[in-house]
Structures are given as C-alpha cells and as structure tokens.
Amino acid sequence: MERARLLRILEGALLAAGEPLSVERLLGLFEEGERPERAELEAALEALAADWAGRSAELVRVAGGYRLQVRAELAPWVGRLWEEKPRRYSRALLETLAVIAYRQPVTRGDIERVRGVAVSSEIIRTLMERDWIRVVGHRDIPGRPALYATTRAFLDHFNLRSLADLPPLEEIRTLAEEELPLEGPPSPSAQVVPLPVAPDHRRRSDS
C-alpha cells in the first residue's frame, strides 16, 4: 500500500475512533494482503504526527495507544462548547444499561429481545467509552457476538458494592407507572443515592 493511502486510512481511523488506538488495533484495520509491517505503520504514524504539527490537534501517544487531541491552547474557546448544558443520556441508553446490569452477560441480540427495539451502536459505544460496560467474552454462535457486562466503574458510579445491592426485580415491578419520568427534568440534588437495600430507603430519596 502506498504511503499516502496508508496515512489517510490511519488518520481516518484516529478521527473516527475518538479514543486511543493501539498499534495492534490499527494493524487490525487492514486485510492480510494489504497489512503494513509494524515498523512501516509506526513510521507512518510519525509522519502523521509531523503532518499535524502546528495544527488544531496533535497526535499524541498515551497508555492506550495513539490519539488525536485538540491542543490545550485552544481550550478557552473549545471549552465553551459545553459550558451551557450538561448532557443527558437518552432513555434508550438507560434501558440498555439496566438490561446489561440485570441480565449480564448479554449480547446485543439479547438486549434487543428484552427491549423489543434495536440497540444502536452509538449507545453501546457511549457505554463502553464511559467505562460502564465491557466485553467479557463472545457467544459461540454464528457471528460470535460480544457478551457485555458491567464494570467496577459502573458500581462505583451508582455507589454499589456489588450487583447484589441492586434491588430485586419484584421491587422494580412495583415502581408505579406514574413514577416514570418520561422526559422529566433530572432531580437536581442527590447525585448519590443511598444503597438501595431496603425498599423504604429508596422511596425516601424519591420524595
């Protein structure tokens, strides 16, 4: 593969990933016949880094691999992108996360069957990037779909010691329909909910 083409592919992948890419992962983008040597790939990455010198982003090497990063000097402007409103997750994402938490390890197909709706790649990606879910294996069926499970970071965020601290299904069933905040505003306070051991507990934090 000619150098210019290799550079374009690498740059495209780094831009699309938005996360660090290891040399292995970058090599994995190529089919066997066209796959560059490792040294060739590394040389190409160096050339790419030189290409980006003096531009809005730089190619940096971090623990997880290579990533493009917007230069720190642009922070005063770029940071204003997010000044106004904190993002919120969609209901679809929360449902997907809940299904993974309660039924893990599950494939995307499993989630779709429970939810009755297609799960977008974006949701899975967001949850992976947030480090709330991870791939723990693959199911031994055609396509070898990934099996997802929740992570330590997930437990930490929700202040749980283990999944067993999540309320059992029977309790969730009793959450009344009218309690469902379809598009309700986020409750402003309480980022941390007390451990939901006893149901009364949880309801108290509700009110």
Place this chain on the structure above:
Amino acid sequence: MERARLLRILEGALLAAGEPLSVERLLGLFEEGERPERAELEAALEALAADWAGRSAELVRVAGGYRLQVRAELAPWVGRLWEEKPRRYSRALLETLAVIAYRQPVTRGDIERVRGVAVSSEIIRTLMERDWIRVVGHRDIPGRPALYATTRAFLDHFNLRSLADLPPLEEIRTLAEEELPLEGPPSPSAQVVPLPVAPDHRRRSDS
C-alpha cells in the same frame, strides 16, 4: 482575529464536538471583543472545507450545522474499528421511514394505507428511539392519532441539509384514458397524491 487563528479554533471545536455545530454555536465560542462577523465565520468555514479537500475527512453542512466527518471511501477500514457491524434496517422500517419522510406529517393509518400492511409498533418505537421521527401533533379525527414527522437528527444521520435534499420521489403517472386500455371506461379522476410539503415549511415547525 487573524484568519489562521480563527481557522484553528473552528477546526479544534469541530473535532472536539464530534457532532454538527451551528453557526450560532460556533459564534458562541468567542468572547464579545474577538467575535468574528457571521460572514467572516462563514468564509472561514469555507476555507476550512477547502483545506480538508482530498484528505481523510471532509467538512460538510447538514441540517444541524457543520460537521467534520471521515469520508465514506474509508469506511471499509474504519468500520473494522468496531466489532459490531453497522445495523442493517429491514425493508419494513425503511419503507415506513420513507413514507414519513416524503409525506409528513402522517399518521400510522396513512402509512398503512400506502404500504398495505400494518405498521408494527416496534418499528415506530425504533424510529422514535433513534430520534429519526417524532410526534408533531394529532389529527383531529376519532382516536386522535399521532402525526409523525422526521427530525433534524434524521437529516444529520443521512447527511442531508434539508428534506429538499432527499432523492426525488418518482413522478406520479396518472391514469389517463389511453393507459387503461382493456375494457371499461377510463378512470375519471386520476387521484393525485399530494407531494411532500415544501421542506422549509416543516422545518419551521421543527424549531
């Protein structure tokens, strides 16, 4: 602000955002004293688009604003970054989406009349969840069925600036006398199907 610096800031913001940014949002990145004129900003965006010409990504304008996106020709490599294959949508879903896109606002009944089969709730739910369609009102007939229309996110996802950019619907052939030749009289009134409303129309109701 000098042009080169302006370009760097815009590029940095577009890369950091990873989603379309409107001109307003881009103007909002600058403090009052340094804020470029709208025309200046738009000229800078054009220059940026020219900068990216022939590279791994391109600057495009979609409904939600300006977006830097990795070129489609790199999809074969970039797509390998993720294990999940991109979703393929069923014909039923695509046909439902097409009827909504071209004839909006429509009720489920309208869609069913065109397609000749019931529309599954799952399809509607998937489309709602992907944020490609939404309810824009209710028709004032018994049952007050919901009226569906496409969203800005739909246009963004399909790389469109407005509904006018959709591939044109095929011309309607009217049933003229000489065209239904076998027996019987010609159909008296060729029922003409309303063309999709002008896009601008609908977009106004969008905001």
Place this chain on the structure above:
Amino acid sequence: MPLAVVRGKAITELPKDLYIPPDALEVILEAFEGPLDLLLYLVRRQNLDILEINVAEITRQYMEYIEMMRALSLELAAEYLVMAALLAEIKSRMLLPRQAEAEEEEEDPRAELVRRLLEYERYKKAAEALDSLPRMERDLFPARAEPPAPRGGRPEPVVELRELLLAFAGVIRRAELRSAHRVHLEPLSTRERMSDILAALEARRLLPFTALFPRREGRAGVVVTFLALLELVKEALVELVQGEPGGLLHVRARAA
C-alpha cells in the same frame, strides 16, 4: 415427497409460472412486505406495466401464493386475505356487462388497485434510495479528537440509580405486555459472577476449575460460583473439560 398439501391435494411440484427454488420457498414467501408488494412482484415478473395489469391472471397467481403460504403454515397477515377478496371482486366486476348509461360514473374496477400499486411502488423505490444514501455509522463517521484537557473535559452526565431502575421498570412492563410470560432473573450475585468468570477466561483461555473458588469467600462464595458455572454451562458459554478420567477439571470459554 410433496412440497405442500393444498386442499387435501399434495403438491409435488410448483406451478411452472411460480417457479422458485424449492429450498428458498419459505424465505421468498416471507420476504414480501404485504399484499401490494406481492402483487407488484407478480406484475413485474411478467414484465408488465402496472397499467396493463390483467386482473384475472394476477388473481390466479396471487391465490396460488396464498395457498402456498397457508400450506406451509406461514403466518399470513389478514391484509393478504382482504386483498384476495378485493381481487375476486374486481375480477367479477370486470366480467359483468356494463350498462351504457351507467358507464359514465363507473370507474374501471381496476383503477383503485392500480393507483395503490403505483403509489406503493414509489415509496418502495424511495426506501431503496434512502437506504443507499451514505449515512452515519455505516459509511461516514464523525471526525473527533479528544477535547483539550483544562476546561474541555466534557462533563459526563450524572445518572441516578433511581433513573436507571425506572428505565428498567419500563422495559419489564413492555416485555411483559409483548409476551405473556413474566421476565425472570437469576439472583444478581450469580449474574455478576458469570461475568467475572467470563472476564477471567478472556485473559486466560483455560482455567483450572479450582482456581474459580477463592478460599476467602467461604461457603457462600462457593455456592455463588458454582451456580454461575452451571448457568454458564447451560447457556453454552463455557465448557468443563477433563484431560483424562479423574484428571483435573478445567473451564474453557466456548467461543474460540
């Protein structure tokens, strides 16, 4: 070996004008998006213009499909039967002699059907055109770079446990509306342990059975791990292997 039994009569070969490779029959019959789609196919297969539709012939072929689908016990949407009735009606009206004076108001009985077919075909093509547009996640990907550190760090949404539970309550409710049976779950400690075991097997392909039972967890831990293993075996996610009779048990992930 009959392909199907229709009205007590065994069909050993498909009607010639309906030729479909027999092993593809079900797939093809199920591929239609409804009666209009099927009719459109029948018309197009004869290279006919929709405007030149021959109702008697199309009706005959349509009915053969319907019988075929029934014979194969494929799920037949009610719309197919409604269309069958409509076709029969049109056919009979075409046979009736027309009265001269009525002729003026009377529409060609086929007109409405033709109009619907033309209309459906437009949207069918529009759907294909839509599908071939380059789209995000499939052909195009947003170009992103890590935001700059100091102020950039995009604030991640905070989710409360309650939101998560309510979302799940909604899922359960919908799932139970769809299917009569209730959602049931293993105890969460078991599911969690299943994930842990799989994760351990991701790192090392083969683990000694005993390595999964850390001493410090005591009896409760043993029970949870054992239940998790049974569940993993049941779901065909892992297998237990033994090199020789009486040898050491090993656990291995099923997917290679």
